[in-house]
Amino acid sequence: DAKTTQPPSMDCAEGRAANLPCNHSTISGNEYVYWYRQIHSQGPQYIIHGLKNNETNEMASLIITEDRKSSTLILPHATLRDTAVYYCIVNIQGAQKLVFGQGTRLTINP
Amino acid sequence: EAGVAQSPRYKIIEKRQSVAFWCNPISGHATLYWYQQILGQGPKLLIQFQNNGVVDDSQLPKDRFSAERLKGVDSTLKIQPAKLEDSAVYLCASSFWAMNTEAFFGQGTRLTVV
Numbered sequence: 701d702a703k704t705t706q707p708p709s710m711d712c713a714e715g716r717a718a719n720l721p722c723n724h725s726t727i728s729g730n731e732y733v734y735w736y737r738q739i740h741s742q743g744p745q746y747i748i749h750g751l752k753n754n755e756t757n758e759m760a761s762l763i764i765t766e767d768r769k770s771s772t773l774i775l776p777h778a779t780l781r782d783t784a785v786y787y788c789i790v791n792i793q794g795a796q797k798l799v800f801g802q803g804t805r806l807t808i809n810p
Numbered sequence: 811e812a813g814v815a816q817s818p819r820y821k822i823i824e825k826r827q828s829v830a831f832w833c834n835p836i837s838g839h840a841t842l843y844w845y846q847q848i849l850g851q852g853p854k855l856l857i858q859f860q861n862n863g864v865v866d867d868s869q870l871p872k873d874r875f876s877a878e879r880l881k882g883v884d885s886t887l888k889i890q891p892a893k894l895e896d897s898a899v900y901l902c903a904s905s906f907w908a909m910n911t912e913a914f915f916g917q918g919t920r921l922t923v924v
Contacts, residue, residue, distance in 0.1 A: 742918075743814075744901075744903075744913075744915050796841050796907060798843070799855060801852050803852055
């Protein structure tokens with residue numbers, strides 16, 4: 701079963717930052733937070749992952765709270781192509797098991 | 811770099827018929843996953859292979875579903891006999907083992923059972 705809770709849907713204006721929250725209050729010390737997204741009619745795509753430090757790559761930033769019970773994925777300048785379902789997954793590094801929840805359907809509006 | 815290849819892209823069959831899906835993972839990826847995604851839901855893990863061995867098949871309906879990865883590369887997923895509720899997109903994914911848990915997904919096979 702998924703160990704995360706996400707809002708079912710969110711809207712964001714094009715060009716603005718999209719902030720997607722995720723609660724993972726039962727996360728263990730060796731479990732990583734992963735984010736994937738799924739654009740319509742495509743397979744999921746990896747975005748970013750982290751353990752306890754904030755992470756940034758060319759796609760997004762991941763902010764993890766100090767107690768690690770929640771995190772936020774930030775898309776700094778959302779475009780229409782960022783419209784997708786975003787999944788937050790908690791996974792043990794090396795266990796390689798990806799359990800998806802329902803995700804957040806993010807709609808970027810022009 | 812070539813991605814995860816799946817075929818066919820679409821399949822329509824009648825209930826009680828059998829069907830098979832094929833997946834060719836990214837070269838060098840030891841871990842291979844099969845997921846079932848019903849419309850409106852997140853992907854559900856059916857089976858996970860490490861090379862040609864099964865790591866997790868706890869959610870695979872073994873009375874009708876089977877999967878194999880004989881040489882640790884390509885994999886096939888079979889349904890026999892199919893039921894209406896098997897209508898879904900079947901996704902294959904692959905990743906390196908342990909060092910990098912980023913998984914790469916194929917486009918999926920959309921199965922419709924009528």
